[in-house]
Amino acid sequence: MRKQDLLVFSLLVCLFILFHGRSALATTAIIPRDQEMVVESRAIVTGRVTEISTGVDPDTQLVYTYIRLDVTRVLKGGISEREIVLKELGGETRELGTMIFGMPRFDLGQQVLLFLNTWPDGALRVHQGFLGKFDITEEPSTGRFFVERRMVDQNVSVIPTSGNGTSRSELGTYTALITDLMRTNHKGMRDFERRFFSGVPMLAQPTEFRSPRPGAGFTPQWVLLNPGSPARWFEADSNQSVVFYVNPTGAPSFAKLQEDVQAAMDAWSKAAASIRVVYGGTTSGCGVQIADGANTISFNNCDSYFAASQGCSGLLAVSGIIRYLPNQTKNVGGITFGKAVEANMSFNPYALCNFTNRCQLQEVMTHEMGHALGLGHTSDSASTMAAFAHFDNRCASLMLDDARGIDAIYPSGSSSSQLSVMTSSLPFATAETDYTASLEASGGSGMYHWSLAGGQLPSGLQLGMSGLLFGKAGANGSFGFTAQVSDLSGNISQRSLTLVVRQPGLAPVITDAQFRRKRIFVSGDGLQENATVYVDGEGLSATLDGTTLMTEKRKLKSGVHQVYVVNPDGKQSAVVQLVVE
Numbered sequence: 001m002r003k004q005d006l007l008v009f010s011l012l013v014c015l016f017i018l019f020h021g022r023s024a025l026a027t028t029a030i031i032p033r034d035q036e037m038v039v040e041s042r043a044i045v046t047g048r049v050t051e052i053s054t055g056v057d058p059d060t061q062l063v064y065t066y067i068r069l070d071v072t073r074v075l076k077g078g079i080s081e082r083e084i085v086l087k088e089l090g091g092e093t094r095e096l097g098t099m100i101f102g103m104p105r106f107d108l109g110q111q112v113l114l115f116l117n118t119w120p121d122g123a124l125r126v127h128q129g130f131l132g133k134f135d136i137t138e139e140p141s142t143g144r145f146f147v148e149r150r151m152v153d154q155n156v157s158v159i160p161t162s163g164n165g166t167s168r169s170e171l172g173t174y175t176a177l178i179t180d181l182m183r184t185n186h187k188g189m190r191d192f193e194r195r196f197f198s199g200v201p202m203l204a205q206p207t208e209f210r211s212p213r214p215g216a217g218f219t220p221q222w223v224l225l226n227p228g229s230p231a232r233w234f235e236a237d238s239n240q241s242v243v244f245y246v247n248p249t250g251a252p253s254f255a256k257l258q259e260d261v262q263a264a265m266d267a268w269s270k271a272a273a274s275i276r277v278v279y280g281g282t283t284s285g286c287g288v289q290i291a292d293g294a295n296t297i298s299f300n301n302c303d304s305y306f307a308a309s310q311g312c313s314g315l316l317a318v319s320g321i322i323r324y325l326p327n328q329t330k331n332v333g334g335i336t337f338g339k340a341v342e343a344n345m346s347f348n349p350y351a352l353c354n355f356t357n358r359c360q361l362q363e364v365m366t367h368e369m370g371h372a373l374g375l376g377h378t379s380d381s382a383s384t385m386a387a388f389a390h391f392d393n394r395c396a397s398l399m400l401d402d403a404r405g406i407d408a409i410y411p412s413g414s415s416s417s418q419l420s421v422m423t424s425s426l427p428f429a430t431a432e433t434d435y436t437a438s439l440e441a442s443g444g445s446g447m448y449h450w451s452l453a454g455g456q457l458p459s460g461l462q463l464g465m466s467g468l469l470f471g472k473a474g475a476n477g478s479f480g481f482t483a484q485v486s487d488l489s490g491n492i493s494q495r496s497l498t499l500v501v502r503q504p505g506l507a508p509v510i511t512d513a514q515f516r517r518k519r520i521f522v523s524g525d526g527l528q529e530n531a532t533v534y535v536d537g538e539g540l541s542a543t544l545d546g547t548t549l550m551t552e553k554r555k556l557k558s559g560v561h562q563v564y565v566v567n568p569d570g571k572q573s574a575v576v577q578l579v580v581e
């Protein structure tokens with residue numbers, strides 16, 4: 001119950017931020033406010049990294065990185081030990097790798113200021129991934145020390161919009177600010193700790209690290225700072241698809257998950273590389289750390305990977321190849337890759353309020369899917385694989401650098417046919433009602449980018465770069481426009497399309513009804529998705545394709561049948577007669 005209150009609160013805060021931050025969407029990040037970081041973290045320390053090791057956690061069977069820290073100063077939290085060990089998901093042992101794009105990166109000897117949190121068992125971790133890690137560096141010219149949050153080349157996705165958290169500051173100024181915020185937020189800190197961490201210990205070292213169970217074989221190993229081998233899916237080399245399953249629990253209400261996931265998959269599958277990703281249906285699997293053998297996309301944070309946060313800032317999602325085999329390798333383009341076994345993608349429920357439409361959700365899904373296929377972040381800020389979400393109407397689109405990246409990991413020698421727009425008609429829209437349709441293309445060299453080459457869309461509707469037509473039409477009428485698609489090679493194809501926007505509340509009109517292959521096909525005006533087709537008084541569920549409803553299978557005797565349609569808004573068509581021979 002309390003958690004729900006928090007989400008409602010977050011939603012309000014977030015709408016405010018997005019409204020005011022709209023103009024800055026493409027350039028800045030939703031960095032948590034300093035006050036949020038201070039309240040939400042259980043401990044704040046400075047110290048020096050003295051050891052980095054990895055090991056397979058006996059509970060999850062995934063690889064974690066353990067960072068030993070010489071504590072210099074404790075600004076917040078009951079840490080009395082001079083030495084603590086943090087536990088972060090991801091890393092590589094000799095036998096197994098877990099590649100997570102979301103963990104903060106540490107260097108040996110590095111001085112850091114850390115906002116810390118705990119895993120459910122009390123092991124320490126950095127709060128909000130890289131957002132909670134500040135490097136402490138000395139400015140050579142002045143000898144003064146600075147804290148800095150490293151924004152580039154971090155394996156995390158952050159959302160671009162306004163935020164007023166500190167990213168660089170003089171060390172002394174910053175610690176004074178923290179002390180001040182702790183004083184002024186005393187009650188908020190106590191309430192937050194009670195609400196989310198009541199009864200959870202704070203361990204100086206993870207349990208498995210401190211006292212290995214007899215026979216459990218837990219031995220952290222020394223590793224290089226970066227995994228020895230990146231991972232890729234070998235399925236791509238034998239024309240097999242990589243299958244992802246979706247757990248819809250907790251997904252944003254506006255999402256059409258199967259379509260949204262499909263759009264993200266298609267972006268990569270149609271990029272001219274050899275990788276093919278397909279939608280496998282729903283699953284009860286969830287979380288990023290739960291290795292169940294299925295590639296899972298989920299929204300319910302069932303593994304508590306995301307720590308509670310107050311505002312609508314921070315990490316949007318985490319994904320990666322959670323299990324790969326560094327010893328089963330293939331050389332592609334001069335790089336040795338390990339064999340990917342399982343990938344998971346998990347959305348942060350505390351940050352779902354950042355998504356306001358399907359185009360934005362699809363962009364982040366496409367980005368996270370890129371990680372799940374083995375791509376890291378690129379320094380090319382225009383790319384979908386840049387560390388920042390763009391929310392610039394690209395939806396599930398790749399940019400040139402993304403397309404080149406996926407082709408480098410999954411090269412394809414195949415040539416393709418003529419680029420052409422496949423969509424020839426669009427379903428009706430109803431004014432002031434949410435509408436989505438997807439424009440389709442085929443042939444060409446992949447990486448389709450759509451644009452409006454002529455005519456106009458009704459006000460309130462937008463054409464995303466991925467071909468997603470979405471929004472709420474402001475007025476009814478018939479709108480002619482020319483849709484244009486381009487591909488990786490610069491080929492272009494255009495097609496004239498008409499979108500008819502009907503007044504809300506109009507009854508549907510049937511212009512044709514047919515019985516074929518045991519299904520009833522009803523065409524007409526104003527037929528809506530999820531409409532029910534009634535045949536002789538019995539309601540049949542139906543799917544809408546363009547302007548035609550197709551029912552589930554049904555036996556119909558020869559003779560005359562009475563057919564009408566009822567839209568989800570309750571409007572009913574006139575009855576037409578269907579003659580079955």
Ligand SMILES: [Zn+2]
Nearest residue numbers: 101155156157
């Ligand atoms: Zn990312």
